[in-house]
Amino acid sequence: MQRTFISSLIGLALLGAASLAQAQVTVAEPWVRATVAGQQATGAFMALQSTDQAKLVGVRSPLTQQAEIHEMVMDKDVMRMRQVQHIDLPAGKAVELKPGSYHIMLMGLKQQVNAGSNVDLTLLIETAAGQKQEIAVRAPVRALNAKSGQGHHDGHGHKAH
Amino acid sequence: MKASHPRRRLLLGLLATPFVLAACKDSTPKQAAFSNLEGVNLSSADFGKDFALTDTEGQRRTLADYRGKVVLIFFGFTQCPDVCPTALTRAVDIKEQLGKDGDKIQVLFISVDPERDSNELLRAYMQAFDPGFVALRPTQEELAKTAQDFKVFYQKVPTGSSYTMDHSALTYVYDTHGKLQIALRHTQTTEEAVADLRQVLALSH
Ligand SMILES: [Cu+2]
Numbered sequence: 001m002q003r004t005f006i007s008s009l010i011g012l013a014l015l016g017a018a019s020l021a022q023a024q025v026t027v028a029e030p031w032v033r034a035t036v037a038g039q040q041a042t043g044a045f046m047a048l049q050s051t052d053q054a055k056l057v058g059v060r061s062p063l064t065q066q067a068e069i070h071e072m073v074m075d076k077d078v079m080r081m082r083q084v085q086h087i088d089l090p091a092g093k094a095v096e097l098k099p100g101s102y103h104i105m106l107m108g109l110k111q112q113v114n115a116g117s118n119v120d121l122t123l124l125i126e127t128a129a130g131q132k133q134e135i136a137v138r139a140p141v142r143a144l145n146a147k148s149g150q151g152h153h154d155g156h157g158h159k160a161h
Numbered sequence: 162m163k164a165s166h167p168r169r170r171l172l173l174g175l176l177a178t179p180f181v182l183a184a185c186k187d188s189t190p191k192q193a194a195f196s197n198l199e200g201v202n203l204s205s206a207d208f209g210k211d212f213a214l215t216d217t218e219g220q221r222r223t224l225a226d227y228r229g230k231v232v233l234i235f236f237g238f239t240q241c242p243d244v245c246p247t248a249l250t251r252a253v254d255i256k257e258q259l260g261k262d263g264d265k266i267q268v269l270f271i272s273v274d275p276e277r278d279s280n281e282l283l284r285a286y287m288q289a290f291d292p293g294f295v296a297l298r299p300t301q302e303e304l305a306k307t308a309q310d311f312k313v314f315y316q317k318v319p320t321g322s323s324y325t326m327d328h329s330a331l332t333y334v335y336d337t338h339g340k341l342q343i344a345l346r347h348t349q350t351t352e353e354a355v356a357d358l359r360q361v362l363a364l365s366h
Contacts, residue, residue, distance in 0.1 A: 077330055145289060
């Protein structure tokens, strides 16, 4: 399976000297699970890789006010889900947000999320030097019964703005 | 607000205990001889015998309604970002891989979040996977009792201005006579689950 890593570094407007300590963060295969009518939460998944030490510290989405970073763990056959303050992105190492692990939890959805549409997400990244970056991601929506870890291509549904 | 509550540890310990006890019991009339199960052998378990809950159409249901079927029971909630949809998707794949034996499988989804899981929502959620899947919506009292009867753990966990649910992610499997035989672990692949289920299906021959 071949992966397409697309650089989606953006939003450096707030920052001065762009040459220093700028972690290049790439986002691969983002997707959001579809919901049925009335369902108020869903998960967003993707693989992140940063050139330099950084961390994912937050997420925004027009779909909801309440987007959180969660970790799911299986503890003796019990599923436990916890909000985490950040996800470390070690230099040069891919970090997967996938079912059974980290994910972005979108709660209090304003509308149904339909398969085939796209969800806009803004990832908030903090570099080791404490600089903030924003990354715009357009995540294709997969069917509610999409297989986990399927990793198929949904076209090139995300891009930097 | 990182959580490591001692109370949870305790509850988890309680959850694990019955399996150990069950292994030493000799109350089974017909002991199934499973070989190489990936799941948990519950053929001599003294719990999870039955339930009485209302489905999304308002029908009162018990295990007796599904005699002749191999029943798969999963506890979960529709706001779940991955474990529940993954388990239900696996159930769809299991039915498919079983071929014509797939018709003998009945999936029941018991909500651990009846507060938010309305009948309409549960119905739509089941439809998205398989129109044959049935969701049961307990009252809070029924949920507490059923969870106790099935040694299932569930707990509300606050997050931001909302909450999520921790819950057991085992799928209980009953033979065609309504007797609990095994539990599928969440981590089992479809293929591993199918191999286990073929052994349960074979019990009815
Ligand atoms: Cu769940």
